[in-house]
Amino acid sequence: MAPVGKYALVALLAGMSIFGFRATLGPITTNGLGAVLRDVLDPTTDAALPGAPQPVKTAFTGLKPLDRQLTVLVTFFAALINDPGAGWNVTAFYVWGIAQFTAGWAALVLEGRRSGNRGALVSWVGTVGLLFQNLTWTFAVPLYLGLHLLTSPIAKLGSQGSRKDVGEAARRSLFVYLWDLALIPMAVTLGLVVPTVFMSMPFLFQQSAATHYNWVAFWQAFPLWTVLILDILHNACYYLLGSLSPQDKAGEPTTPGNGFMVAVSGVYEFALTVCAVTHIPLVLLSVLPDFARSALASALPARYTALVSQVTFAATFIPASAPTVDPTNFGPGDLAPLAIHFLQYDLYTGNMAVLLWALYLHVTAAGRPFAKTLEILVFWSVVGGPMAAAIALLWDRDEIVKEGETATPVVVVEAKKTK
Template structure:
């Protein structure tokens, strides 16, 4: 794609950010959720969300402004997690969406660690994470990706001339410390996945109301936890065990490009696994024809039969139009009224932000890989079916990274030690 294509994509990303903000935060003032949250968050009232454990918690850190923001986020997620009237389609989308979100977050952390971005604004993924946690994924991520396209040398790969020159530029900009590559899946698991499980399943260890709300509050800072865990583990391993050297798939010394691809494969495999193991079963279940759905439901206990009957594609994945969103009556609401509103919010949040990530990855693949556009579209189509939009984005980035091996003749070196 020519530079004109880059600027057109940046403009599109900015438009997607504005659209997503309107579709998510902008909807809270008109769907009834905003006034209800305000009433519930007022410590002087006895208002409570249906099904939410009591007593509600309003203080988490002792810092007034921070506690108010955390209370809003905690109550919003509680409206989804604790709503006893939520249907099976709500649970199915929640699991699917959280998996896509975790894999997308791993991709952003990886991007921030690349040598070409080191020290630049786009390396501040922890800050970006805090922004989209408070201002939505759909608002912050497209803007981050647009900034990446305008400022990162990685977005210019493919314009250096010969494929050998492209490979040399790629080896300078795409490399990541090998300890970071080895530890990134663990950092995302500990910083995001584990807190997600604990906040979503309050019956684990028979959590009290306070513990449940503490887990939801703790989850909100997952960008900070991920980055801190990765930095701590990296420094501990580096100073205790020394630097890692590039190795091939058989554990033998390798040239930097080949060694990097072996190491980074673990990150991509982690993200693609999260995507595929949730996307495939949920989408297949949602697409079952009615006779197959009825047969499966009849063979299961009542609780699971209800879940199977509710997880259709339209109910699970198709959002309400913005002109006719779900609403809740602030004067009379009950179980089942809140989950559809939160899911509607998350659908526009994730669909817009994830599409932005996919378009960004597609652009980087087309411009840097040297492959024809048809190949890029083939990868996109296959992995969207297998792993959703984030699965496709990861597959494109993984294939794009192969450019580091082009024209490589250098002997194996300790990349991390050299970089440090």
């Protein structure tokens, strides 16, 4: 794909950012949800969220501007998580969306750690994460990806030149410290997945209202927690256990490219698993024909009847037509549709941006026939959704690190200590 294609994609990503911003934050000012959030912030009102633990907490750090922003974010998620009138379709999309988001976050963390991005703006994924937490995923991520295409040497990798030249350029740009590759899934799990579980299921842990809202507030800073955990674990493992050298699947010394692919596969497998284990059952349930849905509902305990009947494709994955709420008169089930409507545009637009970016990198760098690219795209979109397709394309693209390298094991990146 010529440079013209890159600039066209950058322009498209900028347009997607603007569209996503308008489709998410724009309606909040008119659909009533913004007014509900403002009422919770207003100390002169006695605003409450029906069904949410009471009282709603509005003080977390003692810093008024930060507490105001945290209260807005916490109230938004409380309106989604704690709305007792929300249907199972809301819960299903929330689970699906969190899984797609987790995989996307893992991919961004991996990208920021690549040697070609080290020290550049695109390596500041923690900062980018905090930005999209406050300015939406759909606004910040397309801009980040556009910056990546314009500034990262990774976006310049191509199939021109000899296999050796292509492989050497890829190895210089794509490599990641081996301890980072081993620890990214753990850092994402501890920094994002665990806080998500605690904030989403307070009933399992018998949380008080204050504890629940503290967990929701803590979750908002998951980009910071992920990066800190990764740095701490990396340094601890390096100094306690020594450095690592490339190894094949059998644990034997191998070439840098093959060793990198063995190590990075753990990150990609983690992301694809998170996508697939949520996407497959939820999408299959959502597209069941009526006769199969009725049969399944009759075979399950009665408490699951609503789950089977409510999780349809249209109700779960298709954005509703401009839902609204009266901020002065609303009850259980009224706020969750507005929050889900926001998240649908947020995730669909942001995830599509990631997929287009990964598709560009695969087409320009991997040197695969387009039929192979299309096969990966279609298969993983069906199995794991758009983020799984993006992850699979990036994984296949990374195979170019093995191009033209010698068969003799060479220690690079980090040298293993001998004892």
